[in-house]
Amino acid sequence: MSLWVLVTLSFLMIHLVPGDPVRAALGMTAPTELVEAKRQALGLDDPLPTQYVHYLGNLLRGDLGESITSQLPVSETISQRLPATASLAVLAFLVAVAVAVPLGVAVAVATRRGRRRRTELAFAGSSVVLGAIPDFLVGVALVAVFAVGLGWFPVAGRTDASSYVLPVLALAIGPAAVLARIVRVEMLAVLETDYVRTARAKRLPPRRIHLRHALPNAVTATLTLGGMLLASMIAGTVLVENVFSWPGLGSTIVASIVTKDYPVVQGTVLVYGLGVLVINTLVDVALAVLDPRSTIGEL
Template identity: 65%
Template sequence: MGFLLRRATRFAISLAILVTASFAMIHLVPGDPVRAALGTTAPAELVEARRSALGLDLPLWEQFLGYVRGLISGDLGRSIGSDLPVSTIIVERLPETLKLSLLATALTLAVALPLGITMAVLTHGGRRRAAELGFAGITGMLTVIPEFLLAVGLVFVFAITLQWLPVAGKGGPASYVLPVLALAAGPIAGLSRVVRVDTLTVLDQDYMRTARAKRLPVRLLYLRHALPNVLTSALTIAGMLVVGLIAGTVLVETVFAWPGLGATIVQSIQQKDYPLVQGIVLVYGTAVLVVNLLVDTALGVLSPGSTVRES
C-alpha cells in the first residue's frame, strides 16, 4: 500500500505539472493566438469577441482557475478555428488513435517476447552465429528508422508497388495493417533485442542448469523458469517503447491520413488553433503518465523485493 501510495502521489504531482505546462503553452506563444487563428484580415471586433468568449481577456490567475475548473468538469475549452468544444473533437478522434496504439502494443508484445526468447535459445552458447548476426542487423536497422520514414516505405512497397493494401485513410481491416506495422516495427525490434540478452543471462543461471539437469519439459523450462525472470526488465523497456509508440502516432497518422488525434494536432498547429493543441497535448501527456504508472505497478507486483529496496 505504501508503494502504491507513493506512485499515486508522483502521478498526481506529474499531472499537476502537466496541467500547468499545457495552460502556460498558449500564453508563451508569441503574438495573439486568436488573431493568428482568425487571420490578419479578421475585423478587430471579431477578434475581441472571440478572445472574450475564450476568456483570454481575464487576468492570468482567473484564466488558470477557470481552466482547472473546466478540466474537473470535462470542459477543455473551445476550438478557435471551428468554435466546437475541444472535448467534443477529442472524443471523436481519440478512439481511432487508441485503436492504432492498442493494436501496435499488442503486436509488439505478441511478437517481441517470443522472438527474443527464441533467438536466445537458438543462439545460446555461441551457436548459429549467422542467425545471430542477421537478427542483430535487422533489428538494429529497424530501431533507428523513424516511424514516418518507415511508414512512407511501407506505403511505397505494399500500397503503391504491390497494391496489396490501401494507401491511406480508414476503411476496412486492411487499412489498419500499414499504420500498425509502422508503429510497431521499431518497438518490436528494440524489445526483442532486450528480451534476447536477458534470456541469455537467465539461461546461464544455476537454477536453469538444475532445471535442465532434471530433464524438465521444454514448456516448463522456458515458460515457468525463464519467462518470469525475463519479464521484469522487459516490462520496463516495453513501457518506454509504448511511450514512444504513443508519440509516434502523430507522424504515422499524418502519413496515412488517419482520423485520429495525431493528425488533428498537426492540423491544429498549422492552423494555430492553440486551445485544441492544448487539449490534445494534455491527453497525450496523461496517456504517458498512465502508462508509466501501470508499468511501475506491474513491476511492483512481479518483483516486490525490488520495490521494497527502492522504498
C-alpha cells in the same frame, strides 16, 4: 507532481507562442471586433494567474474549452478522434510484443554461449537498423511498396480491417526490434542461472524450461520497456497518422497547429500526456505485483 507539471505546461503553451493566437487562428483579415470578442470569450484578457485558476477549474469540470475554428467543444473533438488513435496504438503494441517475445526467446536459445555467431550478428544488426528508423519513414516505405506499388492495402484512411495493416506495422516494426533485443539479453542472463541449470539437470523438456522457468523471470525488464514502448507508440501516432490520413488525435493536433487552433492543441497535448502517465503508473503497479522487491512494492 507529474500531472501538475503537465497541466501547467499545457496552460502555458498558448502564452509561449509568439504573436496573438486568436488573430493567427481567425486570420489577418478578421475584423478587430471579432478578434477581441474571441479573446474575451477565451479569457485571454484576464491576468495570467486568473486565467490559470480558471483553466484548472474548467479541467476539474471536464471542460477543455472551445475550438477557435470549428466552434465545437474540444472534448467533443477528442472523444470523436481518440478511439481511432487508441486502437492503432494498442494493436501496434500487441503486434510488437507478439513478434518480439518469441523472436527474442528463440534467438537467445539459439545463440546461448556463443553459438551461431552469424545468427547473433544478423539479429543484432537488423534490430539496430530497424529500431533506428523513424516510424513515419517506415510508414512511407510501406505505402510506396504495398499500397502504391503492389496495391495490396489502402493508401490512406480508416475503412475496413485492411486499412489497419500498414499503419500498425509502421508503428510496430521499430519497437518490436528494440523489444526483441531486450528479451534476448534478459533471456540469456536467465538461462545461466542456477534454477535453470537445475531444471536441465532434471532433464525437463527444453520447451518447459524456456517457457515456464526462464521466460517468466525475464519479464521484468521486458515489461518496463514494453510500457515505455506503448507510451512512445501513442506519441508516434502523431506522424504516422498524418502519413496514412488516419482520423485520430495525431492528425488532429497537426491540423490544429497549422490553423493555430491552440485550445485544441492544448486539450490534445493534455490527453497524450495523461495517456503516458497512466501507462507508466500501470507498469509500476504491474512490476510491484510481479517483483515484490521493486521500489513501489516497498512503499
